[in-house]
Amino acid sequence: MSLLEPPAETPNKARAMTITLVALIFVGAVILYFTFRYYPEKKAVENFFDALVAGDTTQAYKLWKPGENYLLNDFLADWGPTGYYGPVKSYRITKASAPRGGNAVGVTIEVSPFSPMPDASDAEKSRKTHVMSIWVLSSDKSFSFPP
Numbered sequence: 001m002s003l004l005e006p007p008a009e010t011p012n013k014a015r016a017m018t019i020t021l022v023a024l025i026f027v028g029a030v031i032l033y034f035t036f037r038y039y040p041e042k043k044a045v046e047n048f049f050d051a052l053v054a055g056d057t058t059q060a061y062k063l064w065k066p067g068e069n070y071l072l073n074d075f076l077a078d079w080g081p082t083g084y085y086g087p088v089k090s091y092r093i094t095k096a097s098a099p100r101g102g103n104a105v106g107v108t109i110e111v112s113p114f115s116p117m118p119d120a121s122d123a124e125k126s127r128k129t130h131v132m133s134i135w136v137l138s139s140d141k142s143f144s145f146p147p
Contacts, residue, residue: 038096041105044141045093045134049109052079052088065142085130089115094131104135106146 044063051060061075081087088111095108111130112118118125135144 038098038105038107041107041136041138041141042093042096044136044143045107045109048143049088049091049111052086053090053115055081063143065140085111085132087113089113090117092117098138103139104137104144106133106135108133 048060048063051057051063057076057080058072060079061072064070064075066075077083079086079088090112092110093107094110096105098105109132110117111132112125113128114125118129120126133146135146136142137144
């Protein structure tokens, strides 16, 4: 080795490990964000449908947080045992999304009059499954039908 030759460069493993660790933390944070970003709204929908499955329509009506124009009789016509969507014996949340700049989350649910939720291969029971959307207002977790 002469004076004009640079010294042999040692590999810097600490720098590579730091960059890898930062990248993994970033990817993990992004995955967690997209997994749990609508968790409060989904939990409110679960509480509502759990009350319907249990047959407690008065509790479900309270969880709906209805306006002045949506009376208990209207609610029962939609969700009661003989209502349009009833009887609700099982449900499955399939999707949650929010419009850009909106203050509500649209949750798509499959509602079935059978317990447990029928498999897709059971055509007779699965044709009675309703696929519907409910809007959940993020501020107070009140429900409404989409516009």
